[in-house]
Amino acid sequence: MSTGLKADWLFTLQYLRCLSASFLCLFFTTSVYSEEVASYDIDFIFFDSTRAEAFNRKESVEIDFVVKEHAQNMLNKKIVFQVLPSERVWLSLRSPRPTCTPAKIKTKERIDEFLFSLPTGITASxxxxxxxxxxxxxxxxxxxxxxxxxxxxxxxxxxxxxxxxxxxxxxxxxxxxxxxxxxxxxxxxxxxxxxxxxxxxxxxxxxxxxxxxxxxxxxxxxxxxxxxxxxKIAGSPSYSLGHIMCNDTVQTRAFIEEFNTALKIMHANGVYTQIQIDAYPLTLHKEMNELLDESGLRTSLDIADRYN
Incomplete structure (x- = not known):
């Protein structure tokens, strides 16, 4: 890794820490002035206490875990952590309150109900x-x-x-x-x-x-x-993509737009790809590199929708 990229990477890791890839939720409390969305709080709601504890020990660097400090630093939002049962997470996602959850797979059923960010993570299917x-x-x-x-x-x-x-x-x-x-x-x-x-x-x-x-x-x-x-099951895709998934509100639309811009900055300076690789143990780096190439994520975040 070049000195400049390493500096960017270390600087980013100082502000980007991992949240659990499969089980956590964000809540956005916002105010609207005229047509602008004011700065709002984001609560990352864990419904897996084991993963919450792992995050507190700062054990992971996966892209879906980095939302907390990343949002606070690059999007200037306040982050609060809680642990809630997953059933309440889904109730919140279907409430009027602006709500998001990271590390969600984009499915044909969900796409009709929720908003999705650009891909935030990739894993073998x-x-x-x-x-x-x-x-x-x-x-x-x-x-x-x-x-x-x-x-x-x-x-x-x-x-x-x-x-x-x-x-x-x-x-x-x-x-x-x-x-x-x-x-x-x-x-x-x-x-x-x-x-x-x-x-x-x-x-x-x-x-x-x-x-x-x-x-x-x-x-x-x-x-x-x-x-x-x-x-594997015959015909199954090689990989799955994770996204931030939000209910459809003025505030969450604004957040998704800002977050996508921030992801593109990370991708342009190489941080995004490096986080994806470092999320895996060394024995899986070869497979991870193959998935990045096959999906197209190495070259662009604007890949076609894939329902994997």
């Missing part, structure tokens, strides 16, 4: 994890070692049951795979319990399968990643 080393699934794998479909897997193995969380998107492709399962093969969990409940049930062998991204397990549940097997 969801995989199917198995904790049953003795179960043979060779008959439902294609030549590339991918599961032909989730329905094929469910019909093939004994006592298949997959837990999934209400209001959580696993990416458009995986969401459709889950919806295609017969009701007997899937069970919805309340969003108040979140992904942690899916992992607990997986570890307790209540389910032999878990839908997750490798990087999420690497950060939060490394033992699960080490002790399980994972497969």
């Amino acid at each position: 969801s995989r199917i994890f198995s904790n049953n080393a003795n179960e043979s699934i060779a008959d439902v794998l294609n030549e590339q070692g991918e599961i032909k479909s989730l329905v094929d897997l469910a019909n093939h193995v004994d006592d298949f049951l997959l837990f999934h969380t209400r209001n959580r998107s696993y990416g458009n492709f995986m969401d459709q795979q889950i919806k295609s399962l017969a009701p007997a093969f899937r069970q919805e969990l309340a969003s108040t319990t979140g992904f942690a409940a899916e992992v607990r049930l997986f570890l307790a062998s209540r389910s032999s399968y878990l839908v997750a991204t490798p990087i999420l397990l690497h950060r939060a549940y490394p033992d699960v990643l080490r002790e399980s097997f994972h497969y």
